[in-house]
Amino acid sequence: MQYLEGRRYVVLAIFLLVGVLFAGRLFYLQVLDDSYKVAADRNTLQRQVQIPYRGQIYDRHDSLLVTNTPVFDLVVVPREVKRLDSLRFCQLTQMPIEDLRLGLRAAKIYSRNRPSPLIQNLSTRELATIDDMLGDFPGFRIQARMARTYKTENLAHALGYVGSITPKLLESSKFAHYQPGDNVGISGLESYYESTLMGQRGVQYRLVNVRGVDKGPFHGGQYDTLSVAGQDLHLSIDASLQAYGEKLLAGRRGSIVALDPKTGEILCFVSAPHYEPQVLTGQGSGNRYMDLLRNPDRPLFDRPLMATYPPGSVFKLVNELVALQLGVVTPGTGFPCNQSLIHCTHRHEYPSNVNIAIKQSCNPYFYQVMRAAVLRGQSRNGFEDARLGLGQWQKMVKSFGLGEKLGVDMSQEKRGLIPSPDYYDKRLGYHRWNYKTVYSLSIGQGEIGITGLQMANVLATIANHGYYYAPHFVRGIGAVGQPLAQFRERHYTAIDTSLFKYVIPGMQAVVDGRGGTGEFASLAQYGISVAGKTGTVQNAHGPDHSTFAAFAPANNPKIAVAVFIENSGFGGTAAAPCAGLIMEHYLRGHVAPSRKRWENWIMYGDLTRRGHH
Template sequence: MQYLEGRKYVVQGIFLSVALVFAVRLFHIQVLDGSYKLAADKNTLQRIVQVPYRGLIYDRKGQLLVQNTPVYDLMVIPREVKNLDSARFCQLLQMPIEELRTGLHAAKVYSRSKASPLVQNLSTPELAAIQDNLVDFPGFSIKARMARAYRTENMAHALGYVGSITPVMLEKEKYAKYIAGDFLGITGLESFYEKEMMGRRGVQYRMVNVRGVEKGAFRDGEFDTLSVAGKDLHLSIDTELQQYGEYLMQGKRGSIVALDPKTGEILAFVSAPTFNPATLTGKGSGNRYMALLNDTTKPLFDRPLAATYPPGSVFKLVNEAIALQEGVVTPYTGFPCNWKLVRCTHRHEYPANSTLAIKNSCNPYFYQVMFATVRRGRSTSKFRDVALGLEDWRRHVVTFGLAQHLGVDLPGERMGLIPSPNFYDKRYGKNRWSYKTIYSLSIGQGEIGITGLQMANLMAIFANRGWYYAPHFVRGIGNGGPLPQYLQKHYTSVDSSHFNAIVPGMQAVVDGRGGTGNLASLLDVGISVAGKTGTVQNAHGDDHATFAAFAPAEDPKIAIAVFIENAGFGGSSAAPLAGLMMEKYLRGHIAPWRKRWEYWLPGPASRFITHRR
């Protein structure tokens, strides 16, 4: 036992001796030998993050829409700020002292040891003033980055904008790859394709002395990584058509959406009123954003994507297709224009078939079409039968891309509403509502709500005779194609033969004598158009006007939906606007006599003489 006790003291002695040697050596290095301190003072390892170039955005013809431009930010690391001469600093930057204090406090809250932006988007005079004097302000540095610059004044809602990441975002796992001062897509395509467009950061390690002078790469760049530029987006947008649509919608509130029905590619996406996308870039963008936010006309509101309205008479086409599929009517079924059931816009000839009913937009006809659909010969209970029939009807309707997200490549898409039996049960009570409660659905009124994008997609479905691709803006990412979900066909529950039976009525609306959409006709330039007008009742003011169509009717290349708030009759305001848009896309120019309509369209729609539903 004494032997083991002796060994313990020996081992302890060895450890104490080693510890003493290390302590003496550290004391010599840190206190007696000043060479290491001098080296540390003279050379500092600096980690420089290389921000990649953000992907560019082009239109369908290869025209550059969004590019990058260099800007400079003043960064600060609070822990390294020593003996700051606040008065001189603020004088150089022409900055109020309160702004400096607020900025430094925010930087400390974020991190005392990490760089965060103090002043973003330095102007050229500010950059020159501070850059030459940075040596006198330890803890401050200039960071170069690329900001967005726009070569178009249009399509602000779809393009979106890039903004600085917020402290709230940085707390979320989704943004783990970002640091304070980073910029990312906030809205629109910039947000939806953030992952593809942001690229990958690179890092360089440089040795610099205490004065900030670079002394070379650390270990010959052994630990450096290269940045990878983001991928470019190639859009399906026709810039000239987009610009023309925004011009035609001046002074109005509403939307225009135009698609290529064969691909689902979006050709034009107009939200009115709108703004210049450059408004939300550069210094002062925050103040400009607040001005837009407080504007009573709501220019920031993305109407084609987020505004839901009853579709009006355009929805009659869907009801007719479902009735044909269910076999409760044929293309030759006629119903009288019975005003005792529901009022019609005007008295007209007996709608002996669907073509005449669609052409004249006969409300009593479609009242009876939907009644036949939801009752389907049932006779047990008027309450239970209608509930069952409405559920069957709704199952068909949702296959048209309604009451759901179409999946467009923009954030913020609204689903709209197609009411179900449960909806009415909650409102009125079970077995306490009947067809008389819901008959307004037959003419596209009541509780139905759809977006402008969904209405344009409806026209793509009728153009394709029963199928559609999800609408999308991006036809190519980098050197590849669109995202996989935009190559998948979606089919309705209605057979294509029934769409063939409806299209002649849509052609009669526009090209037939006395049709409600004659002002959209392009027969004079050899183009046939199939469409449907709509006038949407509005309890809060003048009726809304809508028109949806596709052309050429035989080989559709464009499907379009126009919705104008408080513009009255769809045939007199929305239809001529859609006609101009279709002609612009299909011919590249407007017939001289029809071009005169441009004078009328920017003003009140009521100046058109012809008023039809």
């Protein structure tokens, strides 16, 4: 009985405690409600999104390329606008009344309760004039944000730019947490790494009185969420080399891409003509963008990633390796320079082996090399034999990263084209073409198309004896200090790694051998052996394009480079010396005074006037 009596007191105590807590909670809520009512009479509780500090961008030597500076916008919250004196407001802000009406209409469509930008990037003078008078215009206020500032005049095509988010992007679920007026990466690395650079937004609640004057943070701090700054990007780009490359191609059209073969890191990425990244920031950037867009030289066009050219004679290296893999030739195989098959551009010694053929860039030799690779007697029907052989050839060529996107950390990369049997079937008809129809592929001409980035990657692959890492700009993200996982994966070609050593001596002879077609890229005087290949790309619309690709030092490659210079004639006299200067600058840290004449030649010379194939 005493036990039951004790339990009754315990139960009564529990009920009493719950009642006290419940009454206390009601009292707290009533007090809080009263405080809100008082606040409502005097102040407005505003939710302000805190934009995080956008991550900075550095080059491979930790030189700062891109940072942030504060800028100020005039924003409006439509619900808070009361009895607007439009005329006086427009006089204050120097804003056309029609622009005000359009801005208010757009703001209401977006949200009546969230701020929308009316005037962005206010100057210091405009800010001072407007800020003093905003108390007379409820619903309007100044909002600070961080804008991109560029510490470099170079690398615009790779860096990309940041701009106000567009209505179309706002409709995407990917950008659901963005607001009108927010900045977002529009192109280049700024776009590809948007989520990394952007960080995480925060929220702060502040009290604003009826005149729009900020009264400080709301004391219910439990509602605030701290913003988290974006992570920095550490690029593989050598800023000094990049500036030098852009200087060389100033006034030209073309591209330079340099890679570290051991890692796939992009050292230099020149698209010419270029523009300064700061051009697409601040007031008037929209007009400047349109000027660039209308420029007939197309400075916005990202040539290393988007311009596809026939690779010319550089592609002979790939064809030779495919033939070696198929066993239809050996390093000692020779073919006559039979010009009844295809024209050869200059007289040279008999191509009795692969080294001489590469050094002399003999067109008839490589015609016969590819013919041996494609026509292997797999069918009694000659058309079918060519069809089967070309299909196998295409598969092996594509293993070099050609005809497909390499997966660089940029969004606008083009695939290029390595034509397949189906491609010719559609164009010419099934069994209506044969090797003689497609023989121009043997010298890197015809329907084939590759980008500057792909060509540099082919040379990096040869330098590595058969594998490559997907080219990339970012070698380290934030404190982690590593590139994305996909850029740490090796990609092997369909060619046995033991076969690559047979083409490299011929490539060295191209540059360092007596009478080699790439002699103007030689660094032999500094004890550096260069392995390369010249190319002259036929162009039906004007002078031929000049190309050259190489790596150095040949025995321990640290740089692979590909140069395209449009309408500049022979590869040996335009692209080759340009590539030589790039390699010298990277490997030695400077260009010798005795080689300065080549700088003047590349920048100011008539590149079509003389040269070798």
